[in-house]
Amino acid sequence: MNSIGLSRTTTLRLPPALGRHAGLAAVLLLICLYLSLRSEVFATTPNVVNVLRQVAVMAVLAAGLTVLMAAGGLDFSLGSQVAVVVAVVARLLESGAHVVVASICGVLLGAVFGLVNGLVVTVFNVAPFVTTLATATVLDGAALIAMQGQSVSAGGALTELGTGEVLGIPYLLLIAAVVIAGAAATLRWTRFGRDALAIGGNAVAARLGGIAVPRHTVALYVANGMLAGLAGIMLLSRLGAASPGTAGLHLELTVVAAVVIGGTALHGGNATVAGTVLGVLLLGVVANGINLLQIDSFYQSVSVGVVLLVAAVVNQLRHRGRH
Amino acid sequence: MMKSRILTAVLTATVATSTLAACGSGTDEAGDTAYTIGFVNADSLDFHTCLEAGIDHEAQSVPVEIVHANSTRDPAKEQANVEDMIVRQVDAIVLQTVNIDSLEGAIAKAVAADIPIFLTSVGGPDMAGVAGAELSDxxxxxxxxxxxxxxxxxxxxxxxxxxxxxxxxxxxxxxxxxxxxxxxxxxxxxxxxxxxxxxxxxxxxxxxxxxxxxxxxxxxxxxxxxxxxxxxxxxxxxxxxxxxxxxxxxxxxxxxxxxxxxxxxxSSPYELGVKAVSTMVDLLEDPRDEPVIGQIPTTVVTKDNVDAAPAYCG
Incomplete structure (x- = not known):
């Protein structure tokens, strides 16, 4: 009897990447199942595409943050970086700049923000949490200054990017998929990714092992800044205009939540892009489900919080069970 | 190590000083103006920037000095901003509140300090303590x-x-x-x-x-x-x-x-700002026992009568 049970377990064993997140995947699946039963439109192709398009920006930021957090870094300013990029690119487009020039400026601007964060963290040894919270505050103000507190229309220059599709797949989703694949490949197959994990696991040992920790850390912050630039352009293409209150801390918290729920350790050394993707999807599906089921506004935060809590606990239990 | 500490200290001091200097340069020193009015704004959306533009414009033509503060959607910061205005001994406070529920404390503080307070756009259930208000219904x-x-x-x-x-x-x-x-x-x-x-x-x-x-x-x-x-x-x-x-x-x-x-x-937040300052100055010149409360005029606009709309930002 036992041997049958064991052999069954062996046959049904999930691939490691999925097996590690079986708890989170189960929660996501259950929620999808529940929503499919309660709303006839939830599981339709247009709604699935709708949800995926809505989470694309979050996914790009979360993929980059996963690699940064693997190295023990943290960036609480990503949402604010996005806010500034959205504002500046909209201003550039409004003043007649070519869309390519404006977009390159957006990505470079993100790189500069990342460079500042990286240098403060490595040169002055300030904790990433404090550094990026401070730069987030500066950038929130900078976004308002760039917009002069008023909405700035991006015109139609980015509309195709925000609404266009190829073979029924939105461009935004394709970009997100490429970034996710890139982040996963970096962590798994490149020396850069393995070094990041080594730094997150033990920075001193990594340094003694020959890894240029400060240079590596700065590079990670710059890469995250560039992804924030890309995410800003994607968000602007969806919205069509920059306006006060876009992105900022709320987006940032959502991104951090997606990464942490996915199983990436806050202290570094352990990261998983597959888990992050599940975390992003969970948040996107819950936001969509809340609207489809028309949950009363007073209960929305409660619903989201409970789902996050359950997902985090289930994922953690699963993780603990392996040790 | 020592060098980097000194560098850090110098950099921090420089940044802090220049930030304070930049903030200070935004506030006009009192000149020949008859009154100083503290304006506590709630946020930085279109509405709030245009309200502020109206207030500043009217303040220049009266003239009165305006001391600005912004509560950035935070009720606690609004309370602190009102307290700061009281400490600065402004002649009156114009308040665009973050939230109807945080009004009571702000009004009570201003009344206790004997500083007249004027509300824009949002009023509370008890308006007895305010000098006046121009409200959005x-x-x-x-x-x-x-x-x-x-x-x-x-x-x-x-x-x-x-x-x-x-x-x-x-x-x-x-x-x-x-x-x-x-x-x-x-x-x-x-x-x-x-x-x-x-x-x-x-x-x-x-x-x-x-x-x-x-x-x-x-x-x-x-x-x-x-x-x-x-x-x-x-x-x-x-x-x-x-x-x-x-x-x-x-x-x-x-x-x-x-x-x-x-x-x-x-409706026009710019005109609301103009009205708030002009009414507040009138009330400082000629205080009333009862609050002076008005409604912000609105216009129903469709594609057929866009010209009838008031200028939003002056």
Whole structure:
């Protein structure tokens, strides 16, 4: 009897990447199942595409943050970086700049923000949490200054990017998929990714092992800044205009939540892009489900919080069970 | 190590000093002005920047000195800003509150310090302590929006969606007024919060299109969210859904003249700012026993009468 049970377990064993997140995947699946039963439109192709398009920006930021957090870094300013990029690119487009020039400026601007964060963290040894919270505050103000507190229309220059599709797949989703694949490949197959994990696991040992920790850390912050630039352009293409209150801390918290729920350790050394993707999807599906089921506004935060809590606990239990 | 510490200290001191200097340069020193009025703004959205522009413009022509503060949507910061104004011994405070619930403490503090306080746009249930107010009747705005919908739908059965603001007093009043004045033929099939944010409203509108694609009217209590909904509908190729909203910015009026917004309840925060300062100065010259309370005028704007709208930002 036992041997049958064991052999069954062996046959049904999930691939490691999925097996590690079986708890989170189960929660996501259950929620999808529940929503499919309660709303006839939830599981339709247009709604699935709708949800995926809505989470694309979050996914790009979360993929980059996963690699940064693997190295023990943290960036609480990503949402604010996005806010500034959205504002500046909209201003550039409004003043007649070519869309390519404006977009390159957006990505470079993100790189500069990342460079500042990286240098403060490595040169002055300030904790990433404090550094990026401070730069987030500066950038929130900078976004308002760039917009002069008023909405700035991006015109139609980015509309195709925000609404266009190829073979029924939105461009935004394709970009997100490429970034996710890139982040996963970096962590798994490149020396850069393995070094990041080594730094997150033990920075001193990594340094003694020959890894240029400060240079590596700065590079990670710059890469995250560039992804924030890309995410800003994607968000602007969806919205069509920059306006006060876009992105900022709320987006940032959502991104951090997606990464942490996915199983990436806050202290570094352990990261998983597959888990992050599940975390992003969970948040996107819950936001969509809340609207489809028309949950009363007073209960929305409660619903989201409970789902996050359950997902985090289930994922953690699963993780603990392996040790 | 020592060198880097000194460098850090010097850098920190330089940044802090220059920041303070920059902040200081934004505040005018009292010159020949008769009064100093503290203006505590609630946020930095279009509405608030235009309100401030109106206040500054009127302050120059009176002239009075304006001391600015912004509560950045934080009720606790609003209390601190009012306290700061009291410490600075301004002659009066003009307050655009973050939230109706945080008003009581601010009014009580100003009254205790014997500094007259004037409210813009949002008033509280107890207005006894204030010197005056120029209020926006958001419930009435909701009613006006519903009345227009009743006329436009001409007795036909229609499905209506509401993309509300953040849960709380203002949004609830907008939505409450709107629902109370809707005719029996109009059925509210969808109601979800857009949190007064363009991006969130767009997301909600995208989800609305999935769940209730046949909706004919959407009521959105502010223009920022209105544009979010409009983008969602236009991205989906839907120009048939009529958006009813509230605002009056240049961009909003243009969208109305093009028929992209079916109806806009327009008002001018700039004129509100002008009125607030002029009334407050009148009250300083000639104090009254009872609060002087007025309503911000509104205009129903469709593509046929865009010229009738007041200038949003002066």
């Amino acid at each position: 958001v419930k009435h705005t909701g009613e006006v929006a519903a009345q227009w919908l009743n006329e436009d739908s001409a007795g036909k059965d229609v499905d209506v969606a509401i993309i509300a603001g953040a849960p709380g007093a203002a949004s609830d009043l907008f939505v409450g007024g709107f629902k109370s004045a809707l005719g029996p033929e109009a059925k509210v099939v969808f109601e979800q919060p857009g949190m007064f944010q363009r991006a969130k409203a767009q997301e909600v509108a995208e989800n609305l299109l999935q769940s209730h694609p046949d909706v004919q009217y959407v009521f959105v209590p502010n223009e920022e969210m209105g544009f979010g909904a409009l983008t969602a509908f236009e991205n989906a190729g839907r120009s048939d859904i009529k958006i009813i909203t509230n605002g009056g910015t240049e961009e909003g009026l243009e969208a109305t003249s093009e028929g992209r917004f079916a109806m806009l309840v327009a």
